[in-house]
Amino acid sequence: MIKNITTRFIIVFVTFTMAGGFVVWTLRQSTSLQNDLFLYEREVVRSFRALHQKAQALHIDALTHILSKLVPIAREERRRETIVLENDVQKAFSALGHFNAHFFAEHSLAAQIRALRGEWSHFLKRREAFLKAAALLHNDGTAFRKAESDYMVAYRTLLHETATLEQLYRQLFRGYIEKRQSSIDAALLFSSVVAAATLILLAFLLFEVNAINHKLQSYLQEREEYQHKLAEVNEELSHYSEELESEVKKRTEEALEHLKKNPLTKLPNRLSFMEYLNKSSHASVAIFNIDRFRSYNDLFGPKVGDKIIQEYAAYLRQTIPYIYQIYHLQGDEFAVAELDRKNAATFLAMIKQAAKLAREFHFTDANGDFVLQASIGVAIDQRRPLVKADMALKHAKHSNESLVVYSDNLIQPHRYLENVTMTKELANAIKEERIVPYLQPIADTETKEVYKYEVLARLVDAEGKVHPPYHFIPLAKQIRLYPDITRIIFKKGMELVEKHDLHLSINLSADDIHHHPTRNFIIDRLALSTKSDHITFELLESEETKNYDEISHFIEKVKQYGVKVAIDDFGSGYSNFAKILKLKVDYLKIDGSFIKRIDEDSDAREFVEIIYHLASHYNLKTVAEYVSSESIYETVRAIGIDYVQGYYIAEPRPFEEIQKERRAASRAVTEEVEALNWDEM
Template identity: 35%
Template sequence: MQLDAKKFFLAFFFFLATLIVLGYLYFDREQKQINQTINNSLERSVEAASLIVGDGYHEKVLASPPSEIEDADTIKTLTALAHAEGVEYIYTLVLDPQGKLRFTSSSARNSELSTGKNLTRFFDVYTPNTEMERALKTNKIVWDMKERADQWGKFRSVFVPHTTPSGKRYIVGADIEVGSIQKLSNAAAFKSIAMSLVMFIGALPFLLMYRNRLRQTADLLREEVEYATDELREVNEILETKVEEKTKELISQSFKDVLTGLPNRHRLQYDMDRTPYSALIILNMHNFREINDFFGIKMGDDLLRQMGHWLETLGLNPYRLSGDEFALLIETKQTDQELETLCMHLIHRLIDHPFNVAEESVSLNVTIGIDAGPNLSLAHADIALHQAKENSRHFAFYNSHNMVEEQYQANIALTSTIHKALNAGRIICYYQPIISMQTGRIEKYETLVRMIDEKANIIPPLDFLKTAQRTRLYPQITKTVIAQACETFKNRSEEFSINLSIRDILDSATVRFIEETIVSTDTAHHIVFEILESEGIENFDAVLSFTQRMKHLGAKIAVDDFGTGYSSLENILKLNVDYIKIDGSLIRNIAHDPKHAIVVESIADFASKLGAQTVAEYVESEEILKHIKTIGITHAQGYYTGKPAPMAY
């Protein structure tokens, strides 16, 4: 009896040790499977992203930054791919000329899309990362298994380098959050422990009842474990197959334009990378924004569908790029003359073809950009399109000798400089005095923006504002100027004016910021908003709504550069302006040109009868100052009366 008990306990401890070993082996197998699955997901993600956002995309955006719509479209596409693959982020980066890592595209979390917080946009700076830089410099795949932390979280990552045909280097990266990996590991450990415990509890009664069959029971349990492992393997293989199918489906969807059903920009680049074509043509519809505004977005979308269908009926196999742009690929080799004939034939047929919008018949026209090779590029065709627009031509061919790409590179560099200046507080305000002609004293100031570059050079607005207006940085500059000026004058008695563009007035977020700032600083009663005469007339309803809101708060309104355009006096009357600023081109020659003097005197008389005051700009000499005083101008501004200068808060 004692011998049987000893054998039983030996068998019992052998069984317990077996359970522990089997549990460990199961856990180790699961852990390796988890790591393999994670690495497979990362690899599939970067492979799919390379197809969707690849060489062609980088050739284009590094020559000409994408619009906000194109950037948002790329974010949404990569976000959908990240969700399908179960990774946290998919992105692409480049090294700028200063050696800084910059995003060229990125997916986003749902919370980032809804709030805008931590949302990564084109050319945002990323913190230095030696592994990313190693991938770019060595042109080799780098696995970052150190699970580093950054502002978005802690991740395991892979970085795959690529080089475009023109030699531009970029990486495609993907991240999986460490928390997700840990959860899977914990689940595997729990499964292993639970499986061992269940087998132990389930086997204990049989051990007590069938001591002499302990070995057979252990074998049976081992077989069950192996069977369960095989089942798990089969389930995992099924899941992997489904993920691959979903990825292929997503890539297929990402190649299709949802609105028109045509192949999209990603598909165009995919096709150009794999098939030799002789020419690429981009068509941009004329005045589509006005059609959208007049008939409504729904009718505008229908017009885009009609346009795409019409191009298909011509057998041209069109692609829709974005907004009101379409593209065509020409397969057979053609001379420039033949391409020119094709484009003119297309334009004439388009003008003659009626499109139906809200039961109205409209005709369309397009401007065309052509890249005839040898290395076709969306960026080159886009450059040709802009050249055609700038020269008011129907079409233009890309010409590598026009130095346009160099200008685009300069624009990118300037955009980076503006971005750095905003972040470093180097967008500042200068203030130019405006004197009263009656007292000779300074009664007002005009706020003028300046940028300080990294070498402490002062950059005037003409050198950077035009570039800023094409980017999302412009509203930030406006808000910076508003905040600084209001802070400067909140404890002063003089009036101060700020120039606003129609873009500022149409931006609801900027208008809301203006309202909140002038109320919080109590400056509404002595702020003046200057609006360009031409912009005010062309967008009168929007300007009228804005001026009414501001005057209700106590602010004043000035019409800037008055006298240079074809003014609608009726609209000027409706705006109920407080100041009319007479353009410097009229003031400069007032003492020597009788015609200019007559125009200025007429404006002064007109303003006086309206109850508005006048400001003569570009008063550069004592002679001009004396002359404007004799004809009734109320205020003077210019280098003779005071130069722009900074002012302490």
């Protein structure tokens, strides 16, 4: 309602302003109209009166001079009078023209004014001719009468035209006045109506304001009553709020307590443990972890897994003195801690004693009786004790020790730093393609002539240092950058093949084949090359080589482009000769662990001979890796191995060095041939 009244007051104000504006405009127009009437009187009426008077004066003057016979004597005087009269006439015409231009723009009388000027000029000429004829009256009476007649016609015409133009002025100005007066009357009427309507609206508004005022008084009285009641309610709410706050605080404490406990074992959880450790800068911590718990959980299901954790937690509680709180960190991991540095030795002795019982745990359920073992990592009086106890636990897991105490010599932090540095270096090297191919010859065993080269990856760091594969390949597999290395080496290998007509052997892992983007990249690149038959893929035989169907499909696909296939590290422990035969490979590269000791170990030699005979039976060529000495070379040659590779033949080198060596050898042969030819001559 208030908003509506405000709007109405605004309307009243606007309408009053409009009415006032119209009244002011009407007054200004009335004043302007009075000024126009005054101007008409001054410029038009006076001008026409002057024209009539001047015409009559000139006419009377002419007749007077003729009657008095003074024409010859007063000629100069008449000329002066005539000039004065003509000036007055010009002023009158200027006033008429100015008024016409200002008021009669739509109905201009400029043509009539010019015509009247012309009549005046004609009248003056006839008057002058009449006066001259009067001066010669005694000589020529006929000329006088004719001049008199023309003069009188001109005089009457001038009077008639002046009267006519005056009438036109009067009519047009009357129309102008009537039009202006009509506009003023309409504006005055409109402003009166608006003012009346505004007054009526204002009366209604005052009535409404009065009604609202009564309602407001009633509302204020009710509000006072409500405030009194509200004060009573607030007092009750305050009392209830105190009770509610007490209840919320109690429930919050219970919820926080619940959040700090593991729901399965009801032991304090990792959050509680971290709060406890934060009370001191140094602490001693022991972590207990059930070995191979995931296997039991996966094998027998989560219900059995939960039961194992619950019973192990109860077993720990029986094993560890009650002065130490046991914390359930996560899953199958528990911890105890000691914050007092003075008790660190006692804590370690207690843990070692408890470990004798806690590292083995007997568990029985419907699936049978089991003996579960646990690994224990301990950090004594250390900063960041949880992290260091976890390092000791991981070391215990990998070293098959049941309990390991952290020491600075146990975990070497510089190894972590090296891994971080190498991760960054590896990522940049891949981005900048500083992964480069090194080539190691594979030679014919009998002739030692290079048959082809194996492509081996090297990383050139930002300072130009060359890193061997074992520095970055395992890390690349961990951080999933290995496919990028494979693609870079394969791309650069194909460039060497196509540019220098080399035969290359390139390593591929089962992961490369199972990784669809890498596999598709290889196949697409082979399809674009005219020398894909120069390529041999060495497939690394390992536990990963289980999806033989996908590998077999890949081999069939690349063989369509003339590619040959070798099994690398054959005999390394995962060989399945029957399935390998189904892959239709071309070469077997015997694992270097047998070749390195073949000249000293009879078992190794016997194993290599078995592989050779099996390969020969199925028409597979054999390659011996790690041939590092003449003794090893002669041994594999005696067995009948087809090809050899190793430092005895040549080290892996960049292609640029191999190319220089080949060019040097070529020049030497050329020089020798030229020398022989010269000797014969």
